[in-house]
Amino acid sequence: MKILVCISHVPDTTSKINFTDDNSKFDTNGVQFVINPNDEFGLTRAMWFKEKQGATVTVVNVGEADTEPTLRKALAIGADEAIRVDAKPTDGMFVARQLARVAKEGSYDLIIAGRESIDYNGGMVPGMLATMIDANFVNTCISLEVEGDQATAVREIDGGKETLKASLPLVIGGQKGLVEESDLKIPNMRGIMMARKKQLTVMEPVEAEAATESKKFEKPAPKGEVTLVSPDNLDKLIDLLHNEAKVI
């Protein structure tokens, strides 16, 4: 089985979110970039398929040269090879077009992406990609098994989950649950050394247009002070929630 894992390169969850250039750009000053957490679960699941079912795993990112450390980390975790499509990931549609080309050229059986990138929260690349390459698609995927060319997946739905069956090729939008948190792989020294020797192919992008354009960012209005209520006066809290906040 050939697996492609789509990796987006995002600010670490503890990053301070600030903007520069008249609020038009994300301020990367002092920001640490990491593998998108949803993709990390997918990558670890791919490693499981590699170890248990002999799959080969390629990781791909659409991004400029500064994303290479993130791809190297994925190689150190155990991916066999990496591809970087050398372009600024301007929007979901553009990225999906680039990935569709990589997916078609490599004829992958399984494409693992994340439910969403934690930066722009698009939640659109996997579904767009699947539609472009006419593959089956399961989003918010929390469990995945493959037997021959048949996949069984579990999808999280509002208020529960559902089990689905689909034949390959399949694209998933994965998330926590695909593997347990405690099973996430951290690169070890040997992995890091080996990653240096693995192939990282840089591809020119194909012609494609973005469908959206970021005009500017805005930070939420600063929050007012908290109103503290004494533990001896919980009636006051009920009164505030009822009469002031009007939520009960």
Next chain:
Amino acid sequence: MSVLVYTENENGKFKKPAFETASYARGLADMLGTTVTAVAVNAEGAEELGKYGVDKVLTVNDEKLEKFSAKGYAEVLSQAAEKEGSTFIIVSSSANAKYMAPVLAVKRSAGYAPNVVALPENDDTLTVKRTVFTNKAFNHTAITTENKVIGVSKNAYGITENEKDVQLESFAVTLGDEQFGVEVTEVDKVTGKVTIADAEIVVSGGRGLKGPENWHLVENLAETLGAATACSKPVSDLGWRPHSEHVGQTGKPVASNLYIAIGISGAIQHLAGINSSKVKVVINNDPEAPFFKAADYGVVGDAFEIVPELTEKLKEFKANNA
């Protein structure tokens, strides 16, 4: 070029997201000087949508659509948009809508903006405001394609009544097997319990509750308020609560009216997921807990004493205000 809106239902019944997306579509249609057409699949009582500004409902009844299918439903909306000459399609932020919207966007060669919190700017850019960085910021996004799909954030635009004389029109769609390559074999849905997605109020517990044996505190309070229960990430990682209750940046987003956090410190990743809840209450024995900076109301003290007392008082309050 009616504004098309996908009004979801559950077991045939419309719920809040349907009314909120319909209200949004009405607002947009008024801006553009046009009408609103809703698409309702296997639903009952579609005329109810007229109350929220819908002029026409295309009612689709097809047993192939009994279980949700992202491709199948995208195909229905695509055919409806074609029929109505709609360039705008409005969807909600439910798990199903988010599953379908990107598929629909590619089918329609449309730009898709998710998590939108307000109507577009009333100028030729029709720029929409949406949350990014898991609620830590907003982005103003222009959809540059002619066709546009807008995903409306939950509980942001709100529901507005605007009674229209609604017409129902039955709409037959042609669906091929290629739409159903993914087959749902089993649905496992909690019934009779409020879910995080629907809840007006969410009561959430953190590691401060010490262990799963103490969760009756959270559950009793939630039950008194008709609320859903949730938890912080370590609580689900430790197996005290199911993963489906984990809220935050890497868990579920919460956009309820009221969020009550008990024994949760308020780490940035937790707050990111609950920021769009309107009113936040924290109960924590550490006055320095970061949650107090993010909350509207706070009680500094021991959850094991406060929560049972608060629950009793709320029961009384409910009884008196019923």
